[in-house]
Amino acid sequence: MTVTDLLNRARDLGVMIATAESCTGGLVAAALTDIPGSSSVVERGFVTYTNLAKQEMLGVKLTTLDTRGAVSEQVAQEMAEGALNHAPVQLTVSITGIAGPGGSEHKPEGRVCFGLSGLGIGTQVETIEFGAIGRDNVRLKARNHALALLNKGLLRIGEKQGDTA
Numbered sequence: 001m002t003v004t005d006l007l008n009r010a011r012d013l014g015v016m017i018a019t020a021e022s023c024t025g026g027l028v029a030a031a032l033t034d035i036p037g038s039s040s041v042v043e044r045g046f047v048t049y050t051n052l053a054k055q056e057m058l059g060v061k062l063t064t065l066d067t068r069g070a071v072s073e074q075v076a077q078e079m080a081e082g083a084l085n086h087a088p089v090q091l092t093v094s095i096t097g098i099a100g101p102g103g104s105e106h107k108p109e110g111r112v113c114f115g116l117s118g119l120g121i122g123t124q125v126e127t128i129e130f131g132a133i134g135r136d137n138v139r140l141k142a143r144n145h146a147l148a149l150l151n152k153g154l155l156r157i158g159e160k161q162g163d164t165a
Contacts, residue, residue: 001151003031003032003034003035003147004035006032006147006150006151006154007032007035007037007038007041007042009151009154009158010041010091010150010154011040011041013154013157013158013161014090015041015089015090015091015118015154015157016041016042016043016087016088016089016090016091017032017041017042017043017089017090017091017092017093017150018042018043018044018045018046018083018084018086018087018089018091018092019032019044019045019046019083019092019093019094019095019146020045020046020048020058020079020080020082020083020092020093020094020095020115021045021046021047021048021094021095021146022047022048022049022054022070022079022094022095022096022097023095023096023097023098023099023112023138023139023142024095024099024139024142024143024146025047025049025139026045026047027139027140027142027143028045028093028095028143028146028147029042029044029045029047031143031147032147033045043087043088043089044087044089046058046079046082046083046086046087048060048079051065051070054070054075054078054079054082054096057082057086058078058079058082058083058086059078059082059085059086060075060078060079060082061078064078069107070096071096071097071098071107071111071112071113072096072113073113073115073125073126073127074125075096075113076094076095076096076113076114076115076125077094077115077117077123077125078115079094079096079115080092080093080094080115080116080117080123080125081115081117081123083117084117084118084119090118090119090120090157091116091117091118091119091150091153091154091157092115092116092117092118093114093115093116093146093149093150093153094114094115094116094117095112095113095114095142095143095146096112096113097110097111097112097113097138097142098110098111098112098138099112099135099138099139099142100132100134100135100138101132101135103132108129108131108132109131109132109138110129110130110131110132110133110138111127111128111129111130112127112128112130112138112141112142112145113125113126113127114126114127114128114142114145114146114149116149116150116152116153118153118156118157119157120157120160121153121156121157121160128141128142128145130142
C-alpha cells in the first residue's frame with residue numbers, strides 16, 4: 001500500500017492521524033504530508049527527541065523513563081497514547097529507538113520500539129531489531145514500519161466500522 005492509499009483509506013474512514021516520533025525526527029509526518037491534500041487526514045506530528053519533550057508534549061511519565069528507558073515498549077505505548085490524548089485524532093503511531101551510531105549491550109544500535117493507538121482498537125507495541133545498518137537506514141526502515149502500522153490500524157478501525165474493503 002502506498003502512502004497515498006493510506007491517506008485515502010483514512011479519509012474514507014473519517015480518521016485523523018497524529019505521529020509521535022523520536023529517533024525518526026518527523027520522517028513519518030513528512031512522508032504523510034508530502035502528499036497533496038494530506039491535511040484532511042494528518043492533524044499533527046509530535047517530534048519528541050528528548051525525554052523532557054516526551055514528558056511535556058505527550059505526558060510520558062518520568063518514572064517510566066527512569067525505570068525502562070526512552071527506548072522501551074512502555075515509553076512507545078505512553079507516546080502513542082499521549083498523542084491520542086493530546087490531539088483530536090483517532091489513530092496515532094509512535095517511534096522511539098537507537099538509530100546510531102552507538103548503542104549498548106542492553107540497547108543495541110538499530111533497536112526501535114513502536115506504538116500504535118486508536119480509538120476503539122486499543123494500543124499495541126512492538127520492538128524491531130533492525131541491526132547496525134547505519135543511522136539513515138534505521139530511520140528509513142523505522143519510518144516505513146510506522147507507515148505499515150498505521151495501515152494496520154486503519155484496517156482494524158475499518159473492521160470496527162463494518163468496512164471490509
